Amino acid sequence: MQTTNSSSNKNDQGLNLVDLLLYLASKWKWFLLSVLICGGFAWFKYASAPFVYFSSTTVIIKDPSNKTVSAGLDRYDNFINKVNVANEILQFRSKRLMREVVQRTHADVSYQIEDGLRDIELYTQSPVLVSFPDALPEQQVGFAVTVKDEKTVVLSDFTDKEARERYEVKLNDTLKLNSGKVVVTPTHYFRPSWKGEPIQVRKQALDAVVARYQVSLGIKQEEEESSILTLALKDSSPERAEDMLNMLVTVYNEEAIKDKNQVAVNTANFINDRLIIISQELGAVESDLENFRRENQVMDIASSANMYMSESRKYNADALEMETQLRLAKYIKEYLTDPKKEIDLIPSNTGISDMNIENQITLYNATKLKRDKLIEDSSDKNPVVNELNNSLRAMKQSIIRAVDNMIVSINVKRDDAQSREKRARIRVEAIPTKQREMLSIERQQKIKEALYLFLLNKREENALTQAMADNNARVIDSAEGTKAPISPNRNRILLLGILVGLAIPGVVFLLIMFLDTRVHSRKDIEGAVSLPYLGEIPYDKERMENRKGKKNELVVSDQGNDIVSEAFRILRTNMAFLGKKGQPMQVVTFTSFNVGAGKTFISHNLAMSLVYTKKRVVIVDLDIRKGTLSRHLGKHKVGVTNYLADLSVKVEDIIQHKEGFDVISSGAVAPNPAELLMDERLDELFNELRTRYDYIIVDNVPVGIIADATIANRVADLTIFVVRAGRLDRRQLPDIEQLYQEKKLKNMALVLNGADLHRHGYGYGYGYGYGYGYGYGYGYGKKKE
Incomplete structure (x- = not known):
């Protein structure tokens, strides 16, 4: 006989790993189905899944001094020219x-074709x-x-539901759609072999692509103290991917420059x-200078002053002359x-400038002189x-x-010379004023001109500085990608699918196991x-399916070596150990907490x-209610209730002789079952039996629901409490x-009915099952529908 002691078995309550694995192995069909489904989904x-390729490039970030180092130490051990790589990243x-x-x-x-x-x-x-x-960016x-x-x-299969679903377009022509204009141009890959091959063209939102x-x-920094970065892109x-990294x-670099x-x-x-x-401003000053010189007829003040002085002296000399x-x-x-000198000669060579005179x-x-000589030789007559006198008079008048x-x-000439000399003198006198005005204009001109030349020089220096600006990053290794795709990884995806296929039923069954509060096994x-624990009756699912629809619940056989027959033999043997010396154990009563525990079975x-x-x-059958x-x-027709209620009914009247054993049925349904069971006739009945x-095997009602089980238990030598696996x-x-x-x-003992022995890894899965149950309510003799 097997008994259970809480103190001795306290450490055996936990589920060991072998039991857990065997329990999961018993669900192999679910695991296989899950693996097939998840593996198929993983293969799909x-x-x-589109191929994903990997491309990378290596660059070095230059420091502010255009040296390809990240940091240096000056004589005072201070870091100088240090590149903040995190900012560049x-x-x-x-x-x-x-x-x-x-x-x-x-x-x-994007341009895609189906493969x-x-x-x-x-x-x-x-x-x-x-x-x-x-088209707009978004x-x-x-x-x-x-x-x-x-x-x-x-053009066909539009995603934006065009009015027409098909357009024939000439290459290089513009097609106007509801979403905007579209232009299709051939490339150098345009071949007749592409005829009839659909190419999916998708213009995506710019921000989504950027994200x-x-x-x-x-981006990876190769070493902590270095400014070498490895840029990688998946596409x-x-x-x-290579073009985008290079770009x-x-x-x-363009942004840095x-x-x-x-x-x-x-x-x-x-x-x-x-x-x-x-x-x-310089043009305005030069215009003012030009106008001043034009108005004053002056090219150079000093020259003009000398000229005016020369003119003044010249005109003065001319006036004097x-x-x-x-x-x-x-x-x-x-x-x-x-009149006194009328007969005298006229002085000549006096300095008169007129040679005619x-x-x-x-x-x-x-x-x-000729006339005077003739007079000396002749007279006046x-x-x-x-004639000579007349000529002399005429000549004198002419002179x-x-x-x-x-x-x-x-x-006239003297007045003109004096006038010119006066004007020259006035001009000479005006020279200081004009010189001051002209110097002021020339000073503005020189200032503007110097500033203009200075700015031109600075502009050239600034342009030279711009031209000398260097890139911020120098490429060490140009962008280069893998020829083979890095994703999807067939073996990894299939392995993951298989693992998920194993994990899903495993998790589900473990959750069912650990969240299930029902009694399933001896543990x-x-x-x-x-x-005392008398034993367990296993559940043989296959056998019970074969017996489905049959009223006969007999599953044990005389020579049967099945696990169910052996379980009843163990139960029968253990019952013998519960009897006390000198007191025969004849009356065995079956009860339970809930209906459908399998007491009748x-x-x-x-x-x-x-x-x-x-x-x-x-x-x-003491279940006189059902x-x-x-x-x-x-x-x-005649049973226990008839015997208890009618004194004329004898024991022989209620006994039915079946094959192998006798049966006493419950009899007619009584309106007062509890009172009947309290009658001494029940004791007399069992004493006779x-x-x-x-x-004497007694099929009793569940305890706790109604009082019948406790009342009738006085006649029992052994009370077997039936616990249905998966119900209690x-x-x-x-x-x-x-x-x-x-x-x-x-004399209470316990039996586990319907145990799934393979659930926790006992190594065998035989058992039985049955599909009936009680329908007790809380009223006497009323059937619960």
Whole structure:
């Protein structure tokens, strides 16, 4: 006999690993189904997942001194020229840089073809190039491009629900759609072999593409103290990944140069603005100088002053000379008009500038000398002398007129010379004022000119500084990717699918096991109760399915070596050890906490097992409310209730003789079952049965639901409490222990019915099952529907 002791078995309550593994192994069909489903799904994911390629490039970040080192130590052990690599990494990861890279490489437009379940990215190997001239950055467009012939393509399968689902477009022509304009141009990959092959073209939202590539971009600092960075990118096209990495470094360097030249650019803008202003101001000053010189007829103040002084002296000398000539002319005139000197010769070579007058005076003097000589030789009456006198008078008048004309001319010239001399003197006097004004204008001109030249010089220096700005990052290893895809990994995905297929049912079954509070095996009972444990009746699922629909619940056989028959033999043997010396153990009562525990099944098969040992056995159905056993074994009109209620009924009247054992049915349904069971006739009945049979098997009602089981238990020698595996909550085991400790039921023992012995790894899965149960309510004799 096997008993359970809480103190001795306290350490055996836990589930060991072998039991757990054997329990999971018993569910191998579920594991196989889960592995097939998850493995198939994993294969589908592998076959439909796009290839992902890996590309990387290595760059070195230069320090501010353009040296390719990250840090140096000066003589005072201070770090100088240290590059903040973390800042550069954040710049590489910035959204603005990635947006520029995506726009330049046109990574927001993808070209894909189907290869089985997988889409293959063409990138630059696409036979056509699709552009969207007026598309917005956030716009999404998708359609299929199919080459029809050498000049025509077909656009179909639009994702934005165009009014028409099919367009034939000439290459290089513009197609106007609801979403905007589309232009399809051929590339150098355009071949007749692409005819009829649909190419999926998708223009994605720019921000979404930028965000995806920001996530795919990886940046690693090779060493803590170094400024060498490895940039890596994952993409469905290896060529596009390489182009994007190269473009990322290019854009980064452009931004770095732009940052470095920002001051120079601002300086250049300032210089250009100032040059425009100063050029205008310089032009205005030069115009003022030009106007001043034009208005004052001055090219150079010093030269003009010398010229004016020379003019003044010259005109002054001319005026003096004219004054001398005038005086000479007046002297000659006075001499000619003096009556006293009418017969005298006229002075010649007096310095008169008019040679005509000098010639006339010379001719006059010669004529007069000739006349005087004739007079000496003849008289005044000589006609020749008279003629000569007339000539002399005429000549003298001519000389006087010439002298008058010369005086007028000299006066005019003298006045003009004096006037010129006066003007020259005025100009000389105005020279200091003009010189001051001109110096002021020239000073402004020189200032503006010097400033203009200075700015021109600075502009050239600034342009030279801009041209000398160096890149911030130098490429050590150019972008290069793997030819083989790094994802999806077939073996990893399939292995993961298999592991998930194993994990899902494993987790489910473990959760079911650990969250299940029902009693399933002996280990669930051990340690919780101290009453004797008689054994367990296994559940043979296959056998019970074969017996489905049969009312006969007999499963034990005389020569049977099945586990169920052996379990009843063990139960029969253990019962013998519970009897006390000198007191026969004849009346065995079966009860339980809940309906459907299998009391009728066990009592029936236990009776047959005892019969096989040549024992006289009778089965008494004390379930006088429902008579479950009676229904299974054939209900008799006269039974226990008839015997208890009618004194005229004898024991022989209620006994039914079956094959191997006798049966006493419950009888007619009584309105007062509890009162009947309290009657002494029940004791008399069992006393009589003790004399006739070796064993009296009593199928009783559940304890605790109604009082029948406790009332009728007084006739029992052994009370077997039946626990149905999978039905009784483990939290009810203390209630069973309480019944045992309080001795409410006589000589109480426990049997586990319907145990799944393979559940916790006992190595065999035989058993039985049955599908019936009680329908007790709380009213007397009322059947619960």
